[in-house]
Amino acid sequence: MLGEYEPGGYEAKWQEVWEREALFQAPDDPGDKPTYYCLMMFPYPSGDLHMGHACNYTMGDAISRYRTMRGYAVLHPMGWDALGLPAENAAIQAGSHPASWTQRNIDNMRRQLRLAGLAYDWPRELSTAHPGYYRWTQWIFLQMYERGLAFKKESLVNWDPVDETVLANEQIHDGIAWRSGATVEKRWLSQWFLKITDYAQRLLDDLDGLSGWPEHVKQQQRNWLGRSEGARIDFKLEATGETLSVFTTRPDTVFGVTFMIFAPEHPLIEKLLEGNPRAGEIRSAVAAMQAQSTAERMSDEKEKTGIDTGHFAVNPVNGDRVRLFVADYALMEYGTGIVMGVPAHDQRDFLFARKYGIPIKVVIQHPDGGLEGASMTEAYIEDGVMQDSGPFDGQPNREAYPRMVDFFKEKGFGDKTINWRLRDWLISRQRYWGVPIPMLYEEDGTITPVPEGDLPVVHPRDVEFTGRGGNPLAQSPEFVNVISPRTGKPARRETDTMDTFVDSSWYYLRFISSRNEAAVFDTENVNRWLPVNQYIGGAEHAVMHLLYSRFFTKVLHDMGLVSFEEPFENLFTQGMVCRTAYRVSGARGNVWVPYRDVDEEKLVVTRDGPERSRYKAGDRVAGDMAVMSKSKLNGVSIEECSARYGADAGRLYTLFIGPPERDKEWRDDGLIGIHRFLQRLWATFQERIEEWKETGPFSGDASALSASGRKLRRDAHYTLRQVSEVYERSFSFNTAIARIMELSTSLRAEAGAEPAVQREAAGILLLCIAPMAPHIAEELWAALGGSSDGGSGGGSIFREDWPAFDESAIAAEEKEFAVQINGKTRRTFMALPEAGKEELLEKARDVAAGYIEGKEVVKEIVVPGRLVNIVVKG
Numbered sequence: 001m002l003g004e005y006e007p008g009g010y011e012a013k014w015q016e017v018w019e020r021e022a023l024f025q026a027p028d029d030p031g032d033k034p035t036y037y038c039l040m041m042f043p044y045p046s047g048d049l050h051m052g053h054a055c056n057y058t059m060g061d062a063i064s065r066y067r068t069m070r071g072y073a074v075l076h077p078m079g080w081d082a083l084g085l086p087a088e089n090a091a092i093q094a095g096s097h098p099a100s101w102t103q104r105n106i107d108n109m110r111r112q113l114r115l116a117g118l119a120y121d122w123p124r125e126l127s128t129a130h131p132g133y134y135r136w137t138q139w140i141f142l143q144m145y146e147r148g149l150a151f152k153k154e155s156l157v158n159w160d161p162v163d164e165t166v167l168a169n170e171q172i173h174d175g176i177a178w179r180s181g182a183t184v185e186k187r188w189l190s191q192w193f194l195k196i197t198d199y200a201q202r203l204l205d206d207l208d209g210l211s212g213w214p215e216h217v218k219q220q221q222r223n224w225l226g227r228s229e230g231a232r233i234d235f236k237l238e239a240t241g242e243t244l245s246v247f248t249t250r251p252d253t254v255f256g257v258t259f260m261i262f263a264p265e266h267p268l269i270e271k272l273l274e275g276n277p278r279a280g281e282i283r284s285a286v287a288a289m290q291a292q293s294t295a296e297r298m299s300d301e302k303e304k305t306g307i308d309t310g311h312f313a314v315n316p317v318n319g320d321r322v323r324l325f326v327a328d329y330a331l332m333e334y335g336t337g338i339v340m341g342v343p344a345h346d347q348r349d350f351l352f353a354r355k356y357g358i359p360i361k362v363v364i365q366h367p368d369g370g371l372e373g374a375s376m377t378e379a380y381i382e383d384g385v386m387q388d389s390g391p392f393d394g395q396p397n398r399e400a401y402p403r404m405v406d407f408f409k410e411k412g413f414g415d416k417t418i419n420w421r422l423r424d425w426l427i428s429r430q431r432y433w434g435v436p437i438p439m440l441y442e443e444d445g446t447i448t449p450v451p452e453g454d455l456p457v458v459h460p461r462d463v464e465f466t467g468r469g470g471n472p473l474a475q476s477p478e479f480v481n482v483i484s485p486r487t488g489k490p491a492r493r494e495t496d497t498m499d500t501f502v503d504s505s506w507y508y509l510r511f512i513s514s515r516n517e518a519a520v521f522d523t524e525n526v527n528r529w530l531p532v533n534q535y536i537g538g539a540e541h542a543v544m545h546l547l548y549s550r551f552f553t554k555v556l557h558d559m560g561l562v563s564f565e566e567p568f569e570n571l572f573t574q575g576m577v578c579r580t581a582y583r584v585s586g587a588r589g590n591v592w593v594p595y596r597d598v599d600e601e602k603l604v605v606t607r608d609g610p611e612r613s614r615y616k617a618g619d620r621v622a623g624d625m626a627v628m629s630k631s632k633l634n635g636v637s638i639e640e641c642s643a644r645y646g647a648d649a650g651r652l653y654t655l656f657i658g659p660p661e662r663d664k665e666w667r668d669d670g671l672i673g674i675h676r677f678l679q680r681l682w683a684t685f686q687e688r689i690e691e692w693k694e695t696g697p698f699s700g701d702a703s704a705l706s707a708s709g710r711k712l713r714r715d716a717h718y719t720l721r722q723v724s725e726v727y728e729r730s731f732s733f734n735t736a737i738a739r740i741m742e743l744s745t746s747l748r749a750e751a752g753a754e755p756a757v758q759r760e761a762a763g764i765l766l767l768c769i770a771p772m773a774p775h776i777a778e779e780l781w782a783a784l785g786g787s788s789d790g791g792s793g794g795g796s797i798f799r800e801d802w803p804a805f806d807e808s809a810i811a812a813e814e815k816e817f818a819v820q821i822n823g824k825t826r827r828t829f830m831a832l833p834e835a836g837k838e839e840l841l842e843k844a845r846d847v848a849a850g851y852i853e854g855k856e857v858v859k860e861i862v863v864p865g866r867l868v869n870i871v872v873k874g
Contacts, residue, residue: 007646041537050635175293226421434497
């Protein structure tokens with residue numbers, strides 16, 4: 001007999017059953033079972049999780065539970081991306097060690113994940129901060145060093161003056177450090193790099209094979225890799241004869257060069273200033289350019305600035321002397337950091353030339369003629385006919401292009417070349433809480449790798465975290481001063497640590513054998529389980545974590561350690577969960593107020609904040625929709641949600657809010673609505689379960705059923721088909737939940753249906769909802785008899801086989817819908833006449849994918865029972 005709906009009374013019980021029976025622990029050897037590896041991007045242990053995090057993790061949990069029911073051996077692990085600046089900064093503020101802060105957070109977040117009913121393979125749990133893990137990060141680094149893929153060089157680096165560390169290009173957005181928010185400075189330092197550029201072409205080419213990745217992520221990687229075909233042309237510095245090489249995609253314009261520019265960061269600038277009476281003035285101008293963000297420097301709206309160095313370069317094709325400038329719109333990250341200025345045929349060069357009185361020389365004439373440099377109002381960038389270009393005069397510029405490159409090569413001052421936007425990965429960080437780089441410096445300055453037998457190089461404990469004086473590792477004599485294993489003489493240990501993206505570039509491999517002390521991982525088992533079948537995480541990692549992981553996998557493949565070259569077969573990038581965040585109106589800066597302390601109708605603070613807070617009862621607030629975050633105090637607590645409504649309600653609601661790939665708005669009344677749905681579902685079973693237990697699921701002649709029985713059976717199998725499709729490929733959990741709700745309504749409404757049909761529909765409903773709301777599904781399944789065949793097995797619902805839907809129960813009821821693109825019918829699909837709007841749109845988008853990919857969807861129109869019209873442009 002079912003009691004009242006009290007999720008707190010059974011959720012912990014089922015969580016304990018799952019762990020006790022090791023229901024979701026993957027075997028090392030799956031035998032004949034097919035394998036399925038589902039992985040969420042592992043979290044940074046920052047303290048507390050909120051329902052925004054729970055939404056992301058619930059998706060992976062639902063997929064994994066479904067695959068378990070489909071008969072797969074499922075690997076669904078969890079770990080912690082535990083090194084990094086936040087832990088070190090927290091240690092500075094609290095006066096504690098970052099290891100202690102990190103472990104407390106891990107323990108708390110693990111508890112929260114369990115509270116949400118997330119079924120992870122906990123015995124495989126790992127932390128990148130554990131010496132047992134980063135020992136092997138250091139080992140991989142040494143293998144790369146032996147192969148020339150890890151190296152050290154002097155480099156102009158991005159310096160974060162707040163966190164006092166170097167940043168990779170990918171960690172800077174519009175000149176701002178990605179974590180601290182500081183304006184990034186440029187400094188010359190000796191740094192460690194990984195030679196990712198050796199893999200640029202493979203990284204680009206292999207994107208085409210990633211059919212399970214979103215196109216926008218692949219395009220971001222293509223853009224970041226930035227392959228350009230063009231030519232190298234060698235100019236000469238007039239004063240010394242030194243070569244000044246440029247890369248250009250427009251070698252057909254080289255006869256029109258009237259000036260050249262250096263990027264403000266170019267190392268040759270100092271040489272140009274030797275003995276220069278204007279050196280101070282030029283250095284001051286260069287510093288001002290360097291202080292600008294990349295976005296400012298490249299903006300088409302901003303006026304370009306530069307300064308004449310007083311030097312000249314010689315154009316190799318015609319001997320012209322051209323002035324040398326330093327200008328803000330040249331970047332060291334592109335080409336050689338030296339740009340040839342062709343103002344007649346490049347708009348930025350045109351504006352710069354007009355500002356600084358530089359001649360404009362037309363070398364590609366409009367087919368109708370008439371272009372003259374002195375009278376031009378903008379650059380001419382279209383195709384035309386070559387003029388004032390020596391032996392190439394009169395030729396169409398596109399035809400002359402390859403002949404000119406051959407000419408450069410023949411004369412010895414150029415050649416065809418490929419340029420990449422991608423630069424080698426700078427991994428040195430001047431911080432404590434990262435993986436120590438396993439290198440030693442001998443007294444003569446030579447570098448000695450730490451022997452593999454001496455790994456891991458661990459963090460010293462005799463350090464102080466003050467936030468001053470730079471890297472704490474460098475302040476520890478015990479850590480720095482060692483005896484060289486090669487020479488037996490005193491040596492100095494490297495005090496830089498690795499970028500934390502190194503740690504996360506291979507963690508998905510370590511889960512396979514996370515306690516292996518003899519090897520980085522078990523190659524045989526890794527090749528059995530990987531590549532990861534389904535990876536889930538944020539699109540913001542497209543050009544950092546995802547690119548670096550692909551690079552690492554290719555390196556490990558070339559080392560013979562893995563048999564595959566891509567780590568993630570399928571990638572799903574989820575949207576963010578948003579909630580209104582409140583800040584005190586009129587306050588200087590942002591003074592955020594927890595949403596629980598706000599009357600959300602009157603927009604006023606309801607109680608005084610804690611000590612040192614800057615808000616009090618009665619303050620007026622303004623609300624803005626924002627991604628749930630710790631900083632804006634708008635994260636909905638997992639504990640509060642579970643205590644008030646149960647873990648299942650929170651799980652279902654986060655999946656129901658909207659399409660999983662889009663940002664979603666959290667509303668408390670929506671959560672209450674889901675809670676009431678579960679109450680009604682429970683009540684339905686409470687009323688009829690005794691009758692259902694006395695009969696098995698339907699197995700007779702469907703044609704003999706009553707009208708009510710046929711409708712309920714149709715609804716059940718249609719739901720099963722739709723939900724199966726969601727779990728299998730679309731991940732549109734919101735539409736799956738909507739279908740389950742409709743089946744629940746049908747189950748209540750069709751009380752006249754045969755008991756066996758009701759029992760069959762009830763079982764299908766529980767099986768469909770189980771991966772998303774596992775606790776209530778387990779409890780009702782056990783009450784129903786615990787077996788899909790009507791028996792009394794009493795086992796977990798997740799030991800059941802996923803049922804097959806009966807197409808004959810659906811087919812006669814479906815009708816054809818047309819899919820129109822801009823009013824013209826292009827495709828059709830089958831659906832029930834009463835199918836909902838979201839379901840119809842999902843089917844229409846799927847069958848018409850080839851017509852809408854890469855285009856902007858302006859409007860989607862659903863005509864119930866007839867058609868879907870998608871209006872696009874582009």
